[in-house]
Amino acid sequence: MIANPRLPLSLVLVLSLQACVSATVNEMTYNEPEAGIGDAALVILGRRHAPDYDTEFDFIDCVGKVIHSGDPSITVINERQFIDRLYPWFEPRIAPMQPSDIDRLRAQEPIQEQLSRFGIEYMIWIDGTTIETNSTGSMTCGVGPGGAGCFGFGTWGNEANYEATIWNLNEQAEVGKVSAETSGQSYMPAVIVPIPIIAPVQDTACESLGLQLLQYFSSEH
Amino acid sequence: MVAHLSDSMIFGPRPYDLKMIALVAVMALSGCSNKQVIVTGNFPTPTMTKVQTTLGVVYSPEFANHEFFDEAKGRNESSWLVQTGTAQVEFWNTFLPGMFERVVVIGSDEDWHTHHESLDAVLIPQVAELQYAIPLHTNVKVYEIWLRYQFRLVTPEAIHAHEAESLMFNPAEDIASFTLTAYGKTPSAFMQSDTDAVNYAAIVALRDAGANFVTQFDRIPAVATWLLALGEDTPGEAP
Numbered sequence: 476m477i478a479n480p481r482l483p484l485s486l487v488l489v490l491s492l493q494a495c496v497s498a499t500v501n502e503m504t505y506n507e508p509e510a511g512i513g514d515a516a517l518v519i520l521g522r523r524h525a526p527d528y529d530t531e532f533d534f535i536d537c538v539g540k541v542i543h544s545g546d547p548s549i550t551v552i553n554e555r556q557f558i559d560r561l562y563p564w565f566e567p568r569i570a571p572m573q574p575s576d577i578d579r580l581r582a583q584e585p586i587q588e589q590l591s592r593f594g595i596e597y598m599i600w601i602d603g604t605t606i607e608t609n610s611t612g613s614m615t616c617g618v619g620p621g622g623a624g625c626f627g628f629g630t631w632g633n634e635a636n637y638e639a640t641i642w643n644l645n646e647q648a649e650v651g652k653v654s655a656e657t658s659g660q661s662y663m664p665a666v667i668v669p670i671p672i673i674a675p676v677q678d679t680a681c682e683s684l685g686l687q688l689l690q691y692f693s694s695e696h
Numbered sequence: 697m698v699a700h701l702s703d704s705m706i707f708g709p710r711p712y713d714l715k716m717i718a719l720v721a722v723m724a725l726s727g728c729s730n731k732q733v734i735v736t737g738n739f740p741t742p743t744m745t746k747v748q749t750t751l752g753v754v755y756s757p758e759f760a761n762h763e764f765f766d767e768a769k770g771r772n773e774s775s776w777l778v779q780t781g782t783a784q785v786e787f788w789n790t791f792l793p794g795m796f797e798r799v800v801v802i803g804s805d806e807d808w809h810t811h812h813e814s815l816d817a818v819l820i821p822q823v824a825e826l827q828y829a830i831p832l833h834t835n836v837k838v839y840e841i842w843l844r845y846q847f848r849l850v851t852p853e854a855i856h857a858h859e860a861e862s863l864m865f866n867p868a869e870d871i872a873s874f875t876l877t878a879y880g881k882t883p884s885a886f887m888q889s890d891t892d893a894v895n896y897a898a899i900v901a902l903r904d905a906g907a908n909f910v911t912q913f914d915r916i917p918a919v920a921t922w923l924l925a926l927g928e929d930t931p932g933e934a935p
Contacts, residue, residue, distance in 0.1 A: 589743050
């Protein structure tokens with residue numbers, strides 16, 4: 476039995492609080508597959524050769540899920556599985572930097588066989604990361620015989636900046652670039668209970684980029 | 697000749713683990729937190745055209761038990777012990793059979809006697825140096841591991857038994873001696889411990905060592921000459 480019937484509603488409200496995010500998406504694509512990509516698959520890979528950041532694996536997963544859930548007929552190969560099966564050719568040190576590099580790899584029969592097994596026609600490279608831009612405020616938490624609680628206020632900003640480059644492996648050509656820039660400020664006021672008001676900066680960037688890519692690859696969008 | 701071979705000892709009695717004793721002593725005396733990482737992970741087999749060669753591999757005790765100890769320099773720092781030996785052996789035992797047609801691990805004088813006639817060469821890896829960096833050191837939210845390997849490729853005849861447990865090689869019978877570097881990093885992440893991050897960076901470094909080995913091996917002039925003499929094509933070019 477629930478003592479206070481408003482409590483679940485309050486919890487739902489608190490959990491669903493989100494701060495605002497601003498997003499900018501740019502797209503420049505060519506040779507769109509108007510009938511979709513049919514039985515072919517695509518793989519999304521993160522660039523990880525920069526000294527100070529890696530494109531996050533979970534961001535790549537997220538973009539893949541947006542594309543596949545938007546059009547289940549599109550097969551998106553799992554990034555880690557692809558990199559492992561084609562080890563070491565997609566390690567950051569020697570990963571292909573242009574579409575023609577793939578053709579050189581295909582000269583080795585085991586690599587050609589593996590790529591054919593995956594059935595990949597498009598390769599998407601995503602470069603970027605999400606960073607924290609600023610943070611301020613303070614919060615104090617304590618525990619006593621009568622209970623526990625926090626008091627204070629914290630705020631921090633996040634910026635996400637990602638660029639996806641699309642390669643058509645059959646044509647050995649770059650066929651487009653899509654970028655997403657998002658930013659937002661998150662807040663955490665606390666009067667006994669901290670209430671996080673999170674700006675879903677990375678999720679918004681993922682969805683923006685994923686939907687743009689979906690429009691490019693899917694005949695249904 | 698004895699002195700010459702002593703310089704080239706690759707197998708010998710295992711020395712006492714002084715670093716572990718030092719770590720325990722430091723922990724007991726300072727009361728500071730200390731970090732120990734036994735590097736563990738899964739490594740993929742390379743996908744490539746294999747070099748049609750039978751290669752012997754000798755892992756010295758120093759290599760198979762490789763570890764790195766860094767003592768804390770201040771009260772706010774931790775001492776670090778990073779043990780890569782087991783992962784090193786696991787990685788190279790997975791990697792080399794994917795690159796060469798046949799690979800034989802030479803673990804004893806008996807192994808050498810059994811296989812030496814079928815071997816084209818013997819590879820002896822060593823970790824010459826390991827460096828690490830954590831956000832506390834650099835103020836950058838990245839954990840890093842940097843490795844420098846020293847590889848020797850020698851003729852099978854260069855390997856000799858010495859005393860009961862020792863295998864040695866004669867440096868005069870080197871085919872090639874070369875160094876390779878490897879680098880691994882991982883950004884700091886929410887709910888990820890220092891030790892998990894260093895472990896992951898070490899795994900990335902080992903994978904990078906394989907990538908560097910594939911692309912550099914046949915570019916070393918002495919190795920290229922040896923492969924040419926075997927009538928072998930190069931293992932494949934990186935993009």
